[in-house]
Amino acid sequence: MKKLVLLLVLTALTATTFAAPERGRRNNNDDELRNRRSRDARDSRYNRDSRRNRQRDRRYDDRRRTRPDPTRAYRRYRHTPNRDYVRHNRRWTTARDYHRTVRPIYVYNNRWLRVSVSYVDGYYWDYDYDYPYFIYNGYRHRYSAYDTCNYELVDSWSDSVQRTFYTYSCSTGYDLCADLRDELNDYEYDYRYFCAERYNW
Structure with a gap:
């Protein structure tokens, strides 16, 4: 009886030890999808920041300041x-x-x-x-x-x-x-x- 119990315990431990890597294995497709999403998000942030910096850059501002009122009397x-x-x-x-x-x-x-x-x-x-x-x-x-x-x-x-x-x-x-x-x-x-x-x- 003791030998049977010992055999069952060893079998359970062996199955757990070798099964753990199987449960932790990742799917390569999931990694590629995650990397692609991260890359797309990074590119989107870069493009958004580039547009914002361009809008803030005074070199691209071509607005003309309104001249003083021409009807104002000269002194x-x-x-x-x-x-x-x-x-x-x-x-x-x-x-x-x-x-x-x-x-x-x-x-x-x-x-x-x-x-x-x-x-x-x-x-x-x-x-x-x-x-x-x-x-x-x-x-x-x-x-x-x-x-x-x-x-x-x-x-x-x-x-x-x-x-x-x-x-x-x-x-x-x-x-x-x-x-x-x-x-x-x-x-x-x-x-x-x-x-x-x-x-x-």
Whole structure:
């Protein structure tokens, strides 16, 4: 009787030991299906991210900023430089670093920065960003004595560049551009010319 019980126990253990690998064996078709689904999901995420990055990339944004109201009455204005060179903590090593912080809607004709604001004309210190600006005709211009800006004098009627003021500090470049702008606008008696940074994405 003991031998019979021992034989049954050994038979059961042997069957369990050799049957375990059979239960754990995978079907090759299941592996291929799982790999294909994983690959398709990865490709789908890549394509979706690529489309999103393309939409966010300003190089593909060709919207044109609306020009100022042409019916607005012109008022004579003479630019007065601000000689109070206040140091500021916010610095931009290159113009591109600053331009990447500006929303694409403020890029006019894919070439010029035209950040619209609701402040009066004149020198303006932005306490939130610790940075100086100069406001003219509803648009904001960088006015740092330490950062470099590439200002251009633009004819708004033809969207052509009349004069460039590159590699100057922002305040010096804007002062030079604004002086010439005011002379030409006075001659035309219209807001025909404007100063703007050349956009560098």
